[in-house]
Amino acid sequence: MNILEKIQNQRSNLSSNGIKILDFILDDPASISSYSSQALAAKVGVSQSSIVKLTQRLGFKGFTAFKLAIIEDLGRKQAILEPERPIHNKINSDDSSLTIAQKLVQEKTHALIATTNAINFSEFELVTTLLNQAQRIQIVGIGGSALTAKDLAFKLLKIGMTALTEQDSHVQIATANTLTKQDVQIVISYSGSRKEILMAAQTAMDKGATVIALTSTKKSPLRKLANFCIDTIADERQFRSSSISSRTAQNVITDLLFMTLLQIKSDKAKLLIDEISSTMNRI
Numbered sequence: 001m002n003i004l005e006k007i008q009n010q011r012s013n014l015s016s017n018g019i020k021i022l023d024f025i026l027d028d029p030a031s032i033s034s035y036s037s038q039a040l041a042a043k044v045g046v047s048q049s050s051i052v053k054l055t056q057r058l059g060f061k062g063f064t065a066f067k068l069a070i071i072e073d074l075g076r077k078q079a080i081l082e083p084e085r086p087i088h089n090k091i092n093s094d095d096s097s098l099t100i101a102q103k104l105v106q107e108k109t110h111a112l113i114a115t116t117n118a119i120n121f122s123e124f125e126l127v128t129t130l131l132n133q134a135q136r137i138q139i140v141g142i143g144g145s146a147l148t149a150k151d152l153a154f155k156l157l158k159i160g161m162t163a164l165t166e167q168d169s170h171v172q173i174a175t176a177n178t179l180t181k182q183d184v185q186i187v188i189s190y191s192g193s194r195k196e197i198l199m200a201a202q203t204a205m206d207k208g209a210t211v212i213a214l215t216s217t218k219k220s221p222l223r224k225l226a227n228f229c230i231d232t233i234a235d236e237r238q239f240r241s242s243s244i245s246s247r248t249a250q251n252v253i254t255d256l257l258f259m260t261l262l263q264i265k266s267d268k269a270k271l272l273i274d275e276i277s278s279t280m281n282r283i
């Protein structure tokens with residue numbers, strides 16, 4: 001695991017100032033080389049001691065050691081970059097099917113491990129409790145995230161939970177407008193910046209519903225808006241043919257939500273699943 005991934009996994013354990021500093025660094029890690037601790041503090045709007053305390057909490061002697069570690073890590077990444085333009089992340093146009101398979105497994109495994117390592121489980125348990133108590137659950141996502149939303153909605157319906165999902169953004173906003181304080185909205189968006197998603201989330205907030213975001217660790221309007229955020233960590237570079245990594249990260253979270261709710265609902269949920277299977281077998 002590289003330095004940026006390690007510090008990213010510590011995000012949920014940091015103070016508000018620590019999160020501000022970390023988000024600024026993660027947004028453009030290459031720029032860290034041009035800052036002193038004093039200049040970075042002024043840029044982020046925190047005290048210089050906050051910078052030093054953060055780096056020490058992350059396991060470094062001070063800001064200089066922290067900065068050098070990031071610079072060295074970025075240098076190693078640059079040194080191993082493929083010489084030709086990839087067709088998807090590290091996958092190149094001349095890779096064999098075997099190599100593509102191996103690289104895909106590596107990419108997806110990284111997303112799974114990094115995402116599960118970053119979970120704040122005390123907050124995750126609170127989220128599952130809120131979902132279990134919710135009258136209705138709206139699940140919002142567009143593009144690749146809509147596929148994850150649809151899958152989660154189906155799983156929740158199987159265990160007797162009222163889950164609503166639509167791919168059309170206008171319908172998502174209209175549905176959000178019907179939510180109440182007894183309802184929960186799950187917003188799935190890696191970028192956390194799509195206008196349609198933000199409109200649906202803001203509408204739900206205005207109606208008093210609890211908004212839970214499944215999104216990347218980068219600073220975004222969605223992170224600022226949501227009541228709870230569950231981090232999804234993925235290798236989403238410029239050259240990607242599909243949202244493979246981010247959907248893998250999203251799916252491990254939605255599957256974990258489903259399994260935890262299945263455990264909470266226990267025998268009643270299992271009975272519903274058995275009834276569905278029995279009915280399907282008669283077709």
